[in-house]
Amino acid sequence: MIPFLDLKSIKNRHRDSFQTSLNRILDSGWFILGRETAAFEEEFAAYCGVRFCIGVGNGLEALHLVLRGWGIGEGDEVIVPSNTYIATWLAVTYAGAKPVPVEPDPTTFNIDSQRIEAALTPRTKAIIPVHLYGQPAAMNQIMAIAEKHGLKVLEDAAQAHGAKHGGRRTGGLGHASGFSFYPGKNLGALGDGGAVTTNDSALADRIRILRNYGSQKKYHNEVKGFNSRLDELHSAFLCDELKFLDSDNDRRREIANKYLAGFSNLSELQLPKIGNGNEHVWHVFVVRHSNRDLLAKKLEEMGIGTMIHYPVPPHLQPAYSELGFKRGSFTISEQIHDQVLSLPMGPTMIDEEIDEVISSVHRAVALIK
DSSP: OOSSSHHHHHTTTTTTHHHHHHHHHHHHTBBSSSHHHHHHHHHHHHHHHHHHEEEESHHHHHHHHHHHHHHOOOTTTEEEEESSHHHHHHHHHHHOOOOEEEOBBTTTTTTOOOGGHHHOOOTTEEEEOOOOOGOOOOOOOOOHHHHHHOOOEEEEEETTOOOOTTTTTTTTTSSSEEEOOOOOOOOOOOOOOOEEESHHHHHHHHHHHHTTEEEEETTTSSOOBBBBBHHHHHHHHHHHHTHHHHHHHHHHHHHHHHHHHHHTTTTTSSOOOTTTTTEEOOOEEEOTTTTTTHHHHHHHHHTBBOBOSSSSSSGGSGGGGGGGOOOTTSSHHHHHHEEEEEEEOTTTTOHHHHHHHHHHHHHHHHHHH
């Protein structure tokens, strides 16, 4: 069986350094908001090319706290992709604002920058482009729209650690960014974790207060805050792994290139496209097929693990029924969610496994004809 993602092999490469970090933290006796978190924040900020990184509890809270930090809330609207994981929308809801969905570019899966201005109203305060599947959104165009209309841009970079647009890394392309360090991410902890990156010193200070009960000084609470802190242990583990992020992303690109070449003659599959100026990090490798569910079933029978990112778009989730969207409201997203299938991808995959995936996909597609 070739798993969709072999987290055990990915994490076991760092077992010795993880153990060293664990011992160091146990010896220190300090477990929340200490030297390890400060060290990771400094290293990840430098990696992203920004001044500030603030570690938080997870990727959703990173997005949510930025919106709160900007004062976005009740009565405000935020532009979001209609094709994304629901966490992007939830961050807007948690802040008290309304998510306003915009359809994606069907070739890159990211929000279509040409459609954004039509969705703006006097209540629009921000845009959240998602760098979906590891590919940056069209940030140059999005930032130009934001400047024209006086809007904030919050990158949802949860799947795009190390990706570049125009030679610059995600995390430093908008006014602020939210990252997730969920274990399966390109840079993943051994549990939940997240971070905000920004060049805005006032926002960084605000996030540090909001993440810690609204407090700078213990037991003195300036605002109604939250408990959302990246702990010392995961901070240390992330420092251990950050050293290998670029080489892991290089391996992901090698695998993706093999897939693209291996599937180039399969007209039944729609392959992912890389946008202009983008350096994709292939968090997942996603193809489209008109009979996705049967393709996934055939591959499972052949011992190939797959996943669907994602089966149901946010506007059709019961959680957002109050917005009144129905099937047909966002037809591009709906077709994408009906057709996408993610193939095995990870930095520890060996060439023989890649070849087996390619061969199996060819056989599975032929059986569906």
